[in-house]
Amino acid sequence: MRLLLTRLAALLPVLFGVCFLSFALLSLIPGDPVTALLGLEADPAAAAALRAKYALDQPFLLRFIVWLGNVLTGDFGRSIQTGRLVLDMVATALVPTLELGLCALLISLVIAIPAGVISASRRNSLADFGASLVALFGLSLPSFWLAILLVLFLSIRLSLFPASGYVPFLDDPVEALRHIALPALTLGVAMAAATMRMTRAAMLEALGADYIRTARAKGLPWRRVVWKHALRNALIPVVTLVGLQLGQLMGGVVVTETVFAWPGIGKLTVDAIFARDYPVVQGAILAAAVLFVLINLATDMIYAVLDPRMRGTP
Amino acid sequence: MTRDGRSAIGLVLVVLLVLAAVAGPWLSPYAPDQADFLATLAPPSWSHLLGTDDLGRDVLTRILVGARVSLLVGVASVGGALLAGVPVGLAAGYFGGTVDMVLMRCMDILLAFPGILLALGITAVLGASLANTILAIAVINFPTLARVARGQALLVRRLDYVKAKRALGFDNGTILLRCVLPNILSPVLVQASLLLASSIITESYLSFLGLGVQPPAPTWGNMLRDAISFLDQATWLAWFPGAAIFLTVLGFNLFGDGLRDRLDPRG
Numbered sequence: 001m002r003l004l005l006t007r008l009a010a011l012l013p014v015l016f017g018v019c020f021l022s023f024a025l026l027s028l029i030p031g032d033p034v035t036a037l038l039g040l041e042a043d044p045a046a047a048a049a050l051r052a053k054y055a056l057d058q059p060f061l062l063r064f065i066v067w068l069g070n071v072l073t074g075d076f077g078r079s080i081q082t083g084r085l086v087l088d089m090v091a092t093a094l095v096p097t098l099e100l101g102l103c104a105l106l107i108s109l110v111i112a113i114p115a116g117v118i119s120a121s122r123r124n125s126l127a128d129f130g131a132s133l134v135a136l137f138g139l140s141l142p143s144f145w146l147a148i149l150l151v152l153f154l155s156i157r158l159s160l161f162p163a164s165g166y167v168p169f170l171d172d173p174v175e176a177l178r179h180i181a182l183p184a185l186t187l188g189v190a191m192a193a194a195t196m197r198m199t200r201a202a203m204l205e206a207l208g209a210d211y212i213r214t215a216r217a218k219g220l221p222w223r224r225v226v227w228k229h230a231l232r233n234a235l236i237p238v239v240t241l242v243g244l245q246l247g248q249l250m251g252g253v254v255v256t257e258t259v260f261a262w263p264g265i266g267k268l269t270v271d272a273i274f275a276r277d278y279p280v281v282q283g284a285i286l287a288a289a290v291l292f293v294l295i296n297l298a299t300d301m302i303y304a305v306l307d308p309r310m311r312g313t314p
Numbered sequence: 315m316t317r318d319g320r321s322a323i324g325l326v327l328v329v330l331l332v333l334a335a336v337a338g339p340w341l342s343p344y345a346p347d348q349a350d351f352l353a354t355l356a357p358p359s360w361s362h363l364l365g366t367d368d369l370g371r372d373v374l375t376r377i378l379v380g381a382r383v384s385l386l387v388g389v390a391s392v393g394g395a396l397l398a399g400v401p402v403g404l405a406a407g408y409f410g411g412t413v414d415m416v417l418m419r420c421m422d423i424l425l426a427f428p429g430i431l432l433a434l435g436i437t438a439v440l441g442a443s444l445a446n447t448i449l450a451i452a453v454i455n456f457p458t459l460a461r462v463a464r465g466q467a468l469l470v471r472r473l474d475y476v477k478a479k480r481a482l483g484f485d486n487g488t489i490l491l492r493c494v495l496p497n498i499l500s501p502v503l504v505q506a507s508l509l510l511a512s513s514i515i516t517e518s519y520l521s522f523l524g525l526g527v528q529p530p531a532p533t534w535g536n537m538l539r540d541a542i543s544f545l546d547q548a549t550w551l552a553w554f555p556g557a558a559i560f561l562t563v564l565g566f567n568l569f570g571d572g573l574r575d576r577l578d579p580r581g
Contacts, residue, residue: 017423025435136571140564142515144522145538145556152545152552251430255519259542269431270523273438288428 011293018289019071019282023064026278071286077279081272086283089268094287096166097257097264100187101249103180105242107188108195113231113238115192116199120207120234121226131196138193143252147186147259154182164261183260187252191245198241202234209233236303243299247292321572327565335385338378346379347371347530355548365550367540373550376532377558383533384562387448387517388510394452395459396506402456403463404490404498408471418464421457429454430519437525447526451513462505466498473497507570511563518559534559 051057058066070077076086119131155163161181169176206212207230215225245252254266261267265284272280339346350370358365364373406417424432436450470476471494479489520526521535529536534555541551 013419014422014426017419018426021423021427021432022435025432025439028439136564136567137560140511140560140567142518142556142559142563144519145552145559148538148542148545148552148556152549156546248428251428254428254430254434255522258523270434273434274524285428285431288431289426292426292428 008297011297015286015289015293019068019286020064022282022285022289023067024060026281027060027063067282076283076286079272079277079280081275081277081280086279089280090265090283090287093263093265093268093284094291095168096262097249097253097266099169100180100183100253100256100262100264101246103184104187104191104249105246107184108191108245109242111188111192112195113199116196116238117203117226117231117234119196119200120203121222123204128200132200135193135196135200138189139197141189141193143186143190144255144259146189147182147256150182150185151259166263183256183262186256186259187249190252191242194245195238195241199234199238202237203230206230206234239302240299243295243302247295247299249291318572320568321575324565324568324570324572327561328569331381331385331562331565334378335381338381339375342372342375342378344372344375346376346532348375355544355551357548358550364554365548367537367548367551368544371532373537373554376537377534377554380532380534380537380555381558381562383444383527383531384514384517384559387444387451388513388566390448391451391455391513391517392506392509394448395455395509396502398452399456399459400463400495400498400502403460403465403502404467404494406460407464407467407498408486408490408494410468410471414464417460421460424454424457425461430516433516433520434523434525437520442520442525442528444527444531447517447520450520451516454516455509455513458509459502459505463498463502466501467494470494470497504570504574507566507573511566511570514559514562514566 048057067077074087076090078085079089082089115131115135119128122128151163154160161178163182165179167175167179203226207226209230212225212230215229216222220229253262253264254270256262257264257267258270265287269281269284269288271277272284348371350366352370353362353366354368354370356362356366356370362372362374364377366372367376402417402421406414432454433447433450436453437446440446440449476489476493479493517526518533518535518538521533522539524536524539526535527533537555538552538559541548541555544551
């Protein structure tokens with residue numbers, strides 16, 4: 001509990017800083033969202049009324065304080081483009097992004113952890129070399145190129161999966177899985193490559209430890225030594241990396257969601273930036289920052305569970 | 315394959331990129347924006363080795379010119395990140411206390427901000443251009459280098475010869491420049507070499523989304539964006555720019571890995 005509270009206290013200034021930075025950046029973007037909405041020939045009185053409605057005629061600091069105060073009471077404002085509540089738009093977009101992130105995570109763990117374990121336990125073998133090479137290729141592969149190639153082969157040529165679109169899981173699970181397959185694979189491959197390398201490095205370190213030597217001297221089967229004893233300790237840094245990857249998911253989904261027209265928070269943010277829809281951009285960035293902070297917090301908590309030595313560390 | 319073998323391959327790929335960027339466009343008989351409406355979406359042939367695009371422009375020439383953009387953005391943005399990040403990390407690690415806390419909280423804020431969105435925001439504010447792309451990528455990279463520099467400075471400042479310099483009355487500036495900085499450079503440069511790869515990918519993301527270097531200047535990212543519309547007719551438009559990005563990033567990753575292994579005393 002003390003660890004949780006300490007971490008939360010340290011993260012609040014970061015959240016505030018992110019809010020301020022995003023607000024400042026958006027205020028500096030040239031172009032007037034009211035002009036973008038009403039056009040250059042708009043009635044000046046109507047434009048002035050719209051600016052007053054969204055407080056765009058107020059000084060920057062005042063606008064920020066008002067916005068922050070509203071956010072703390074759950075009011076993220078309304079989209080300048082659509083008039084919809086920003087909170088609704090962000091909450092709606094968050095669901096597909098979280099689905100995509102979790103599927104990508106599942107794919108990456110299913111690939112990376114066994115590959116990393118086998119690679120480390122058969123060091124310098126052909127399997128090790130092959131797995132390391134594939135991981136390096138995965139790290140170097142631009143995700144949007146992989147997305148385009150997956151669309152080309154699996155969607156256009158083989159018609160196995162649709163190239164774009166989203167189906168909520170509860171509406172039709174089978175179609176939902178078909179639609180999420182390509183974007184999740186795109187994200188998952190990049191995550192898997194980094195996770196596999198970390199798993200391999202952590203396993204090599206664990207397999208070199210004295211307790212492993214003892215376990216082998218006691219005559220335990222190699223498979224048991226690797227999967228039961230070494231892997232457990234090797235998972236600690238892997239958990240940290242996976243947490244970091246999830247926290248940075250927002251960066252990865254922006255391009256993937258754009259390529260696959262996935263209606264997640266990345267696509268919402270990019271579309272809003274181009275439309276100068278400031279309230280939506282601020283809401284989306286805040287949501288991404290909160291997600292990042294919460295995932296990091298969860299990672300720290302899981303870390304403390306896995307490694308008892310971390311429980312007292314502030 | 316040995317570590318040295320991998321970093322040699324990485325070095326070869328990097329050198330090929332540099333050669334392609336420097337000399338390539340001069341060797342091509344075509345200009346990058348030279349349209350030929352009689353040869354639109356032509357597949358690879360002897361006259362156009364990597365085919366042509368929807369305006370009949372030679373894909374190979376555009377990839378070679380794109381290599382210049384990628385190399386320039388990668389080197390300049392990482393250089394900028396080093397210039398900003400190393401002093402911040404040095405100050406935070408050496409002085410500690412409030413200086414460390416304030417500087418690292420600022421770095422935490424920048425790191426908590428989704429990188430690609432920060433880069434998008436900066437280019438949206440300043441306008442999409444080569445210089446602003448470089449600035450945006452430098453801004454998202456420098457906190458990482460600041461953290462690495464800080465970590466190393468924290469270790470070095472505790473060493474005996476640094477304490478001796480302080481006891482002898484040397485000022486902090488001299489100690490930082492002559493004692494601490496030279497000893498933190500190796501891990502910082504290793505990280506910088508790895509950031510080169512991610513900078514090139516980020517530039518291609520920005521171009522792909524339309525907020526990087528603007529057409530008609532060819533970049534690998536905007537070439538891939540244009541390729542999506544012709545995926546079923548002209549797959550080479552997707553293959554070759556993507557392969558160029560992949561091989562470039564692979565080269566820098568292999569080279570950076572080799573550099574890290576060589577400079578890591580535990581390696």
